[in-house]
Amino acid sequence: MSIKNIIFDFGGVLMDWNPRYFFKDYFNDDDKMEYFLTHIAQSEWNEEQDRGRSLVEGTEIQVQKFPDWEKELRAYYDNWHVMLKSDIPQNVEVLKKLSKTNYHLYGLTNWSEETFPYALENYDFFQLFDGKIVVSGTEKFIKPDPKIWHILLERYGIQAKESIFIDDNPKNIEMAKELRFHTIRVYPETNLRQELIHLGVRLE
Numbered sequence: 001m002s003i004k005n006i007i008f009d010f011g012g013v014l015m016d017w018n019p020r021y022f023f024k025d026y027f028n029d030d031d032k033m034e035y036f037l038t039h040i041a042q043s044e045w046n047e048e049q050d051r052g053r054s055l056v057e058g059t060e061i062q063v064q065k066f067p068d069w070e071k072e073l074r075a076y077y078d079n080w081h082v083m084l085k086s087d088i089p090q091n092v093e094v095l096k097k098l099s100k101t102n103y104h105l106y107g108l109t110n111w112s113e114e115t116f117p118y119a120l121e122n123y124d125f126f127q128l129f130d131g132k133i134v135v136s137g138t139e140k141f142i143k144p145d146p147k148i149w150h151i152l153l154e155r156y157g158i159q160a161k162e163s164i165f166i167d168d169n170p171k172n173i174e175m176a177k178e179l180r181f182h183t184i185r186v187y188p189e190t191n192l193r194q195e196l197i198h199l200g201v202r203l204e
Contacts, residue, residue, distance in 0.1 A: 003182065003201055005163035006098055007152065008129075009143075010109040012168030013186050014091055015084060015119065019046075022082040026075065040069045041076050049077075050110040052140040080115055092125050094192045097203045099128040106132045108152050108165070113137030132156060143167070144175035164199055166192070 011017045019037055027033040037043075041062065049058045055077045063070045098105060107129050109116070116135050120126050126133070134152045141148040153160060165181040167173055173185045184195045193203060 002162060003103070003164055003199065005104045005106060005158045006196075006201070007106045007108050007163055007165045007181075008095065009165075009167035009169070009172065009186075010107060010111065010119070012088075013166055014088055014095065014125070015123070016086050016088050017084045019076070019083045021085045022075075022079045023072075026072070026079075036069065036072055040066050041073060047110065047142055049112045049114075050136045051142045052113065052137050055112065055114050077115075081118055084119060087123055087125065091186070091192050094196065094203070095125060095128060097193075098196075098201075101202065103201065104132075104156075104158070105129050106134070106152060106156065106158075108134050108143070108148065110136045110142045143169070143172040146175060146179060149176065149179050149181075164196070164201070 008014060019041065020033065023033045023036065024030070027036070045058065045062055049055055059073055059077060062073050066073065095105070105128060107126075111119075113135060114137070116137065134148060134155070136142040136148060139148055139151055141151070143149075149160070149165075152158070160176075160180040161182075163181050164184060165173075165176040166184045166186060167176070168186040170185065173183050176183050182199055184190075184192065184199070186192065196203065
C-alpha cells in the first residue's frame, strides 16, 4: 500500500465545534437546551446551511416553523463563533508533523461557506493545506454524498486508493470505504498518530 495523500475532515477532527458551548449558558437548563437542539435547531437543519443555503434563509425558514423559538433561532448563527470553542491540539500536532513530510494534505469539510472564513482567519493551521480544501457550502454537496469526494479527487488529480480519509462521522467513513479510501474514524480518545502509523504513514 502506497499512501500519498491524507485528507482531513475538520469538525470533530481538528476543530471542537458544538452548539452547546453557547446554549448551555444561554438556557441555563440542560433539558430545554437538548429539546431545542433536538427538535428546533436540529443538526439536519444546520446541514442545509452546510449544503449552501444562506444563514439568513435557513434562519427565516426555521423561525416560520417555530415562531415561539424565534429569539433562540436568531441567536444560533449570531453566536456561532462561540460554538467553535478551539482546535483539537493533539490532532493539530499530528497535522503539523505531516506538513513536514512528503504527504499531500487536503481538507474535505461539511461547513457553511459563510462561517468557514472565520475559522480560516482565526486558526493558522489551516494554512498547512495550501488552499487545498473542499468546502461543502461552496460546492453545494455535503458528505456522505459521494459527489463531494469526486470533486476532491478530480480537482487535485488524486486517487482514493492512495489516500487516507479521516473523519469522526460513521456515515462519512462508510461512504469513503465504498469509494476505496483508507479510513480512520476519530473518536475523542483516538490516538491519531498511532492510527496513521498503523496504516503505514511515516511521521518522522
